[in-house]
Amino acid sequence: MASITNCKDPKDMITGFEFPQVRKTSSFVFWNRTRIYVMVLTLICLTFMQMNTLTLNFTVICMDDIVEDFHMFHNSTETHWFERSTEKSLLFSGVAIGGLIGLVPSVPQISSIGLRNTQTISGFISGLGSFLFPLAVSVGFYTSFLCRVLQGIGAAVLFTAVGVVPGVWAPKSEANTFMSILACAFQLSNVICMPVSGLLCESAVGWRSIYYISGAITFVLYTVFWFTYTDDPKLHRNVSQKELRKISTGKVEKIKEPVPYFAVSTDPTVIISWISLFGGNMGFYVLCIYGPTYLREVLKFDVKETGFLTALPFILSAIAKFSAGRISDKLTGLSERARFVFFASIFQIGLVAGLVVMAFTTNRVIAQIAFNFAIVSSGLNIMGVVKCVQLRCLQHVHYTLTVMSFTAYASQFLSPTLVSIICPNYTNEQWKTFFLVISGLIVACNAGFPFLARSDAAGYTKKQEPTVKC
Numbered sequence: 001m002a003s004i005t006n007c008k009d010p011k012d013m014i015t016g017f018e019f020p021q022v023r024k025t026s027s028f029v030f031w032n033r034t035r036i037y038v039m040v041l042t043l044i045c046l047t048f049m050q051m052n053t054l055t056l057n058f059t060v061i062c063m064d065d066i067v068e069d070f071h072m073f074h075n076s077t078e079t080h081w082f083e084r085s086t087e088k089s090l091l092f093s094g095v096a097i098g099g100l101i102g103l104v105p106s107v108p109q110i111s112s113i114g115l116r117n118t119q120t121i122s123g124f125i126s127g128l129g130s131f132l133f134p135l136a137v138s139v140g141f142y143t144s145f146l147c148r149v150l151q152g153i154g155a156a157v158l159f160t161a162v163g164v165v166p167g168v169w170a171p172k173s174e175a176n177t178f179m180s181i182l183a184c185a186f187q188l189s190n191v192i193c194m195p196v197s198g199l200l201c202e203s204a205v206g207w208r209s210i211y212y213i214s215g216a217i218t219f220v221l222y223t224v225f226w227f228t229y230t231d232d233p234k235l236h237r238n239v240s241q242k243e244l245r246k247i248s249t250g251k252v253e254k255i256k257e258p259v260p261y262f263a264v265s266t267d268p269t270v271i272i273s274w275i276s277l278f279g280g281n282m283g284f285y286v287l288c289i290y291g292p293t294y295l296r297e298v299l300k301f302d303v304k305e306t307g308f309l310t311a312l313p314f315i316l317s318a319i320a321k322f323s324a325g326r327i328s329d330k331l332t333g334l335s336e337r338a339r340f341v342f343f344a345s346i347f348q349i350g351l352v353a354g355l356v357v358m359a360f361t362t363n364r365v366i367a368q369i370a371f372n373f374a375i376v377s378s379g380l381n382i383m384g385v386v387k388c389v390q391l392r393c394l395q396h397v398h399y400t401l402t403v404m405s406f407t408a409y410a411s412q413f414l415s416p417t418l419v420s421i422i423c424p425n426y427t428n429e430q431w432k433t434f435f436l437v438i439s440g441l442i443v444a445c446n447a448g449f450p451f452l453a454r455s456d457a458a459g460y461t462k463k464q465e466p467t468v469k470c
Helices: 034-062 064-074 085-131 133-139 141-155 158-169 172-183 185-201 208-228 241-248 261-265 268-298 303-330 336-360 364-383 385-422 428-446
Strands: 002-006 022-026
Touching (some): 034 085, 034 141, 085 158, 133 208, 158 385, 172 185, 172 303, 303 336, 303 364, 336 364, 336 428, 364 385
């Protein structure tokens, strides 16, 4: 039963935030923890959105039946499209192409209809691309590619949501933890996808069931999301006055205004953050996309082992990311800049070290440990560059994060191309060259971040007073 809460206490007037004099609230307020519900729901939604883009990374090693059926029923010596490396690479790149397409309207869309509506639409597109994929594979390459593009369009808003939601829903003292938990969607999607795919691939229901289950769950989750998420805690009927005060206290007022695209895009801090994330994502997405293939073809693990061994480092990465968020919130003795530079440095060193060890070892155990270490380290980057642009860009951070998403999809698009060029036969020597090339790229892209990154809010985030000509 709804109740009317009057807010006239001076304590309810927080600098930069004026609570409405009358708010409609529900009698159930999640024990003054509605923000935790919002965080968990958003995390699960983002996890399945990302999972829809990852499923092919694993099922590609157990989809031979479509080739066998083609030769059996058509009695033809012609090669099936799934047997050709060019078509396979395009399927992997389809998500990146879709992501780039989806990013174009995302900034004005979020500004006009809000994150709630934008993310819900994206979620349904993502679910549709996953649910229809098995049917699309039976039809042909172009329909399969279209479904991959739909998955990418749906996931285009993911990175932006990770950066925007904490700024709206998290109290200042919990912001880093909140963001680190939401960013675990990148790890949890692998944790769920890889072992489940490994089990279902060899079960009676087969690889197609993975897409049906993931797509259906995505539809349900985003229906719940639309009905229970709001773009402002003040508008959520389950947020108590006590919790609203906690969320808003100490925050700087965010001024609604058009994004100053040129000013943001020419800010050295923003530029180096974009470059840094691009380099890091090249390493991360190589491990995500080709991790199962590397474990299966190079290290010679079987399908079930590959599923669980691929999931393990992402479990560890999620734990490391959550711990990093908590540690960052507690290290109040250090400046914000010192904190995000520290985590960015740990990310770079760990990811490069893991890739270099993988390049020079042929031992399965050492290679697996290095693989785990590289992925765990890559999870810390969210507490580095993303935290940096949050502090620097404030109300314009959604634009900055959208460009970061662009660099992520550019990495996803380029990774299969580089692998097809450097590792056409997946030999140990080819993988060695590839890992060393990626390591050099990461170092080059991240070298300038500690020197150019700033934590103070940029001038373009401040309200400009109109000048009066006399």
